[in-house]
Amino acid sequence: xxxxxxxxxxxxxxxxxxxxxxxxxxxxxxxxxxxxxxxxxxxxxxxxxxxxxxxxxxxxxxxxxxxxxxxxxxxxxxxxxxxxxxxxxxxxxxxxxxxxxxxxxxxxxxxxxxxxxxxxxxxxxxxxxxxxxxxxxxxxxxxxxxxxxxxxxxxxxxxxxxxxxxxxxxxxxxxxxxxxxxxxxxxxxxxxxxxxx
Numbered sequence: 001x002x003x004x005x006x007x008x009x010x011x012x013x014x015x016x017x018x019x020x021x022x023x024x025x026x027x028x029x030x031x032x033x034x035x036x037x038x039x040x041x042x043x044x045x046x047x048x049x050x051x052x053x054x055x056x057x058x059x060x061x062x063x064x065x066x067x068x069x070x071x072x073x074x075x076x077x078x079x080x081x082x083x084x085x086x087x088x089x090x091x092x093x094x095x096x097x098x099x100x101x102x103x104x105x106x107x108x109x110x111x112x113x114x115x116x117x118x119x120x121x122x123x124x125x126x127x128x129x130x131x132x133x134x135x136x137x138x139x140x141x142x143x144x145x146x147x148x149x150x151x152x153x154x155x156x157x158x159x160x161x162x163x164x165x166x167x168x169x170x171x172x173x174x175x176x177x178x179x180x181x182x183x184x185x186x187x188x189x190x191x192x193x194x195x196x197x
Contacts, residue, residue: 023120027116039092
């Protein structure tokens with residue numbers, strides 16, 4: 001009997017699905033605020049944006065852009081003479097992120113939050129693990145509307161003196177749940193699960 005594949009050798013194997021370990025750090029913040037994520041390389045860039053919003057407890061009220069060399073992807077627009085392409089049409093694999101050092105994510109152009117995204121390593125996809133998945137992190141994300149990095153540092157100094165007028169105002173604005181030192185990885189992963197597997 002003649003095989004349909006005779007003379008062609010065996011069928012090429014489909015490459016194993018991979019995941020990428022990313023380190024996300026909010027630039028300019030001291031002490032350092034960071035998260036370590038595992039994401040599928042097939043993840044849409046827009047979904048990474050959503051995940052970053054969850055990771056730092058932001059609310060997606062503002063515009064964003066990913067910058068990778070001369071490529072800018074995010075909310076489609078033409079800003080300052082630069083074209084920002086739609087990030088909903090691009091995956092991490094399309095950008096070959098598995099073989100790059102990283103990229104930059106800017107959010108809320110007025111206040112200037114910047115997240116440096118560094119590719120740490122590639123890992124095999126694990127069955128049963130929901131992606132994206134936060135492995136670890138440190139400190140709460142800076143409150144979205146606190147005024148930017150400099151104002152965030154002023155806020156931290158003020159809340160260390162809760163009996164001052166500014167300290168009381170900040171603590172009232174932040175609410176009783178806010179703890180600048182706490183990164184709740186379980187809560188992040190619970191929120192990320194809504195994105196599906």
